[in-house]
Amino acid sequence: xxxxxxxxxxxxxxxxxxxxxxxxxxxxxxxxxxxxxxxxxxxxxxxxxxxxxxxxxxxxxxxxxxxxxxxxxxxxxxxxxxxxxxxxxxxxxxxxxxxxxxxxxxxxxxxxxxxxxxxxxxxxxxxxxxxxxxxxxxxxxxxxxxxxxxxxxxxxxxxxxxxxxxxxxxxxxxxxxxxxxxxxxxxxxxxxxxxxxxxxxxxxxxxxxxxxxxxxxxxxxxxxxxxxxxxxxxxxxxxxxxxxxxxxxxxxxxxxxxxxxxxxxxxxxxxxxxxxxxxxxxxxxxxxxxxxxxxxxxxxxxxxxxxxxxxxxxxxxxxxxxxxxxxxxxxxxxxxxxxxxxxxxxxxxxxxxxxxxxxxxxxxxxxxxxxxxxxxxxxxxxxxxxxxxxxxxxxxxxxxxxxxxxxxxxxxxxxxxxxxxxxxxxxxxxxxxxxxxxxxxxxxxxxxxxxxxxxxxxxxxxxxxxxxxxxxxxxxxxxxxxxxxxxxxxxxxxxxxxxxxxxxxxxxxxxxxx
Amino acid sequence: xxxxxxxxxxxxxxxxxxxxxxxxxxxxxxxxxxxxxxxxxxxxxxxxxxxxxxxxxxxxxxxxxxxxxxxxxxxxxxxxxxxxxxxxxxxxxxxxxxxxxxxxxxxxxxxxxxxxxxxxxxxxxxxxxxxxxxxxxxxxxxxxxxxxxxxxxxxxxxxxxxxxxxxxxxxxxxxxxxxxxxxxxxxxxxxxxxxxxxxxxxxxxxxxxxxxxxxxxxxxxxxxxxxxxxxxxxxxxxxxxxxxxxxxxxxxxxxxxxxxxxxxxxxxxxxxxxxxxxxxxxxxxxxxxxxxxxxxxxxxxxxxxxxxxx
Numbered sequence: 001x002x003x004x005x006x007x008x009x010x011x012x013x014x015x016x017x018x019x020x021x022x023x024x025x026x027x028x029x030x031x032x033x034x035x036x037x038x039x040x041x042x043x044x045x046x047x048x049x050x051x052x053x054x055x056x057x058x059x060x061x062x063x064x065x066x067x068x069x070x071x072x073x074x075x076x077x078x079x080x081x082x083x084x085x086x087x088x089x090x091x092x093x094x095x096x097x098x099x100x101x102x103x104x105x106x107x108x109x110x111x112x113x114x115x116x117x118x119x120x121x122x123x124x125x126x127x128x129x130x131x132x133x134x135x136x137x138x139x140x141x142x143x144x145x146x147x148x149x150x151x152x153x154x155x156x157x158x159x160x161x162x163x164x165x166x167x168x169x170x171x172x173x174x175x176x177x178x179x180x181x182x183x184x185x186x187x188x189x190x191x192x193x194x195x196x197x198x199x200x201x202x203x204x205x206x207x208x209x210x211x212x213x214x215x216x217x218x219x220x221x222x223x224x225x226x227x228x229x230x231x232x233x234x235x236x237x238x239x240x241x242x243x244x245x246x247x248x249x250x251x252x253x254x255x256x257x258x259x260x261x262x263x264x265x266x267x268x269x270x271x272x273x274x275x276x277x278x279x280x281x282x283x284x285x286x287x288x289x290x291x292x293x294x295x296x297x298x299x300x301x302x303x304x305x306x307x308x309x310x311x312x313x314x315x316x317x318x319x320x321x322x323x324x325x326x327x328x329x330x331x332x333x334x335x336x337x338x339x340x341x342x343x344x345x346x347x348x349x350x351x352x353x354x355x356x357x358x359x360x361x362x363x364x365x366x367x368x369x370x371x372x373x374x375x376x377x378x379x380x381x382x383x384x385x386x387x388x389x390x391x392x393x394x395x396x397x398x399x400x401x402x403x404x405x406x407x408x409x410x411x412x413x414x415x416x417x418x419x420x421x422x423x424x425x426x427x428x429x430x431x432x433x434x435x436x437x438x439x440x441x442x443x444x445x446x447x448x449x450x451x452x453x454x455x456x457x458x459x460x461x462x463x464x465x466x467x468x469x470x471x472x473x474x475x476x477x478x479x480x481x482x483x484x485x486x487x488x489x490x491x492x493x494x495x496x497x498x499x500x501x502x503x504x505x506x507x508x509x510x511x512x513x514x
Numbered sequence: 515x516x517x518x519x520x521x522x523x524x525x526x527x528x529x530x531x532x533x534x535x536x537x538x539x540x541x542x543x544x545x546x547x548x549x550x551x552x553x554x555x556x557x558x559x560x561x562x563x564x565x566x567x568x569x570x571x572x573x574x575x576x577x578x579x580x581x582x583x584x585x586x587x588x589x590x591x592x593x594x595x596x597x598x599x600x601x602x603x604x605x606x607x608x609x610x611x612x613x614x615x616x617x618x619x620x621x622x623x624x625x626x627x628x629x630x631x632x633x634x635x636x637x638x639x640x641x642x643x644x645x646x647x648x649x650x651x652x653x654x655x656x657x658x659x660x661x662x663x664x665x666x667x668x669x670x671x672x673x674x675x676x677x678x679x680x681x682x683x684x685x686x687x688x689x690x691x692x693x694x695x696x697x698x699x700x701x702x703x704x705x706x707x708x709x710x711x712x713x714x715x716x717x718x719x720x721x722x723x724x725x726x727x728x729x730x731x732x733x734x735x736x737x738x739x740x741x742x743x744x745x746x747x748x749x750x751x752x753x754x755x756x757x758x759x760x761x762x763x764x765x766x767x768x769x770x771x772x773x774x775x776x777x778x779x780x781x782x783x784x785x786x787x788x789x790x791x792x793x794x795x796x797x798x799x800x801x802x803x804x805x806x807x808x809x810x811x812x813x814x815x816x817x818x819x820x821x822x823x824x
Contacts, residue, residue: 035777037595037596037597037781038595038596038597117560117563118563120560120563120564120567124560125560174596174597174598175597175598189680189769190596190603190606190607190769190774191607191610191680191763191767191768191769191770191773191774191777192679192680192767192769193679223678223679223767224767225678225767226764226767227662227764227765229662229665230662230665230677230678230765230766230767233665233666233669233670233677233678234677234678236670237669237670237673237676237677239669239676239677239678239679
């Protein structure tokens with residue numbers, strides 16, 4: 001009798017559990033894949049490295065993705081003082097979460113700390129050097145060592161942390177995120193989650209348009225779930241509102257459910273194919289072109305990537321300066337590819353050289369199948385292709401090398417992702433195509449001259465020169481491409497949220513459905 | 515007995531030292547940790563700067579001497595990744611892993627022993643065949659797959675328990691079930707085999723001939739003797755559970771030491787890897803010591819041997 005009673009109680013508890021386990025109404029729960037390295041404010045420049053950081057820290061300016069324009073946030077106005085300096089007028093009446101005031105000296109201290117070479121933060125490599133100087137209580141000059149026409153765009157990637165914290169307790173900079181944002185950092189449970197709660201003193205309350213959103217949820221929790229299937233399941237089970245970066249298959253599965261939907265949007269990530277252009281084989285432009293004509297990109301995108309990419313012939317998408325609407329993807333034309341290889345062979349080009357086709361393990365969903373498909377298509381052209389996957393360290397060793405240091409017999413082809421968050425082709429070219437680029441296995445004097453010419457230019461002039469450069473690189477098949485990658489999210493139907501191009505997950509842009 | 519224990523402790527110190535030395539060497543010869551810390555697009559100047567900051571520019575011998583000195587004082591340095599002292603962060607994660615492994619073992623041991631014993635008492639019966647299926651499934655199944663299946667069936671389809679995370683019983687059930695299945699299978703197999711051996715021995719026949727109750731014959735005499743190999747496998751299983759915890763903790767987002775190890779390895783966070791290996795090595799050594807001591811209770815001959823050594 002006692003056993004039966006116990007059994008009944010257990011069953012009752014199990015039946016009641018689901019209701020008790022749903023996410024709380026005043027809390028938005030977001031399942032992300034990667035735990036941050038630390039809580040350094042500068043890590044807010046990227047969602048993957050700083051999940052939800054932009055809830056707590058804000059930038060001087062942000063981007064309006066509808067118009068593509070930079071718009072005010074902590075700065076209310078700005079003007080170019082000279083070709084190296086922008087003078088910002090800062091918002092008054094703003095305070096950090098630790099109670100200290102936001103003003104020009106505080107902003108200058110934060111920016112200078114972020115770009116101090118001694119600190120060696122990643123952001124320095126990403127956007128280059130800059131420094132800041134307070135020229136009034138609310139007037140701030142931000143300068144670069146050399147003229148930099150995209151300095152304003154770069155400020156989108158510079159979150160402002162508390163100067164008081166840097167002065168009083170610098171060690172806490174790595175573990176306690178203090179900014180001016182709509183949510184205060186509450187807790188980082190290592191291995192588990194980050195919790196933010198509403199900042200009642202936020203300057204943006206009641207200023208929805210200017211502040212880029214409004215605070216509806218009282219708390220925001222970012223849970224670290226490395227497995228994409230588990231992130232998706234958490235949304236399906238009502239435990240999370242958003243699951244970041246899910247696969248096309250999970251997207252299809254979620255789309256069939258009543259409780260959640262899948263949202264996808266183009267990202268700034270491009271799947272590209274980097275070829276050792278100094279090898280006797282890949283140094284011939286006909287061979288490089290043949291390799292690209294030999295890949296059925298549409299088939300890969302439809303069957304392997306589940307349609308979550310847009311075929312392309314260039315490394316930046318149409319949001320970036322230097323993107324050329326005139327450049328189309330290389331078409332799939334195996335006959336033309338075979339003819340080009342034949343012509344190259346007739347001229348003595350060793351088209352039978354072994355090609356190593358490599359990628360970093362798990363660099364994107366479907367990378368294994370993508371490489372196998374490319375190798376198979378190139379095999380059909382009679383090429384000798386082997387596949388190799390690398391761990392991050394090993395991939396760094398084969399990728400992080402300039403053309404001058406690549407042995408001619410290596411004949412390596414890498415399939416990799418490039419993200420152009422700064423929306424400027426000039427920077428992509430520097431890394432992957434310029435003669436001295438740290439990741440470049442390509443060098444073209446004509447293109448290099450155009451790249452140098454574009455550097456000091458701004459606006460339409462810069463765009464036109466970069467487009468010209470893009471065309472030269474395309475005609476010379478400096479690299480091959482598969483497509484611009486879309487990123488997908490499982491989103492609970494209980495949440496109103498629209499995905500933006502920057503793929504940031506900010507609670508101020510979210511609200512309960514209905 | 516005390517001398518035996520002292521000798522085992524000395525052996526344990528030597529083993530810990532060797533394990534730590536191996537981790538030190540492996541961490542440095544299997545690639546450049548600095549490049550992984552700073553990222554692929556970092557300039558060489560920055561790489562050098564970070565190398566100096568992390569004291570990885572010193573000669574290897576000097577690094578090793580520093581490392582051993584620090585380890586002796588339980589100082590493993592500051593995590594490259596989390597910028598906090600490594601050992602306290604590892605110790606923070608211990609309760610989560612211990613809770614999970616203890617629960618898994620607490621489920622696997624009685625269930626495995628019961629199934630194995632029942633199976634041995636009725637060989638080739640229906641219960642024996644069911645036990646074989648369960649135990650074979652346990653030793654063969656991939657934990658990653660099992661975890662995902664449990665998540666899809668219970669939280670997603672039935673709305674029971676949590677898919678992932680750390681907290682109360684609702685978070686705990688699925689990872690514990692996943693983790694216990696493999697040891698359950700192995701313990702059931704070993705128990706069945708050991709019990710079959712014991713039940714065929716003359717002392718069991720003699721006990722039955724003397725009219726002892728079957729329950730006493732099986733549970734007091736046969737099962738106690740069969741417990742020696744079960745205890746051995748259980749000690750191994752506890753160590754294996756820590757390995758299994760790496761996968762289970764990763765899938766379920768459980769903030770334990772297994773997940774921390776993977777994250778530290780991915781980031782080549784040498785201080786964190788070294789502190790983790792140290793803690794796990796100590797845990798396994800202590801477990802083995804406890805198992806050895808339990809032998810002496812189960813088998814007086816082992817106790818005699820230990821005393822004789824003394």
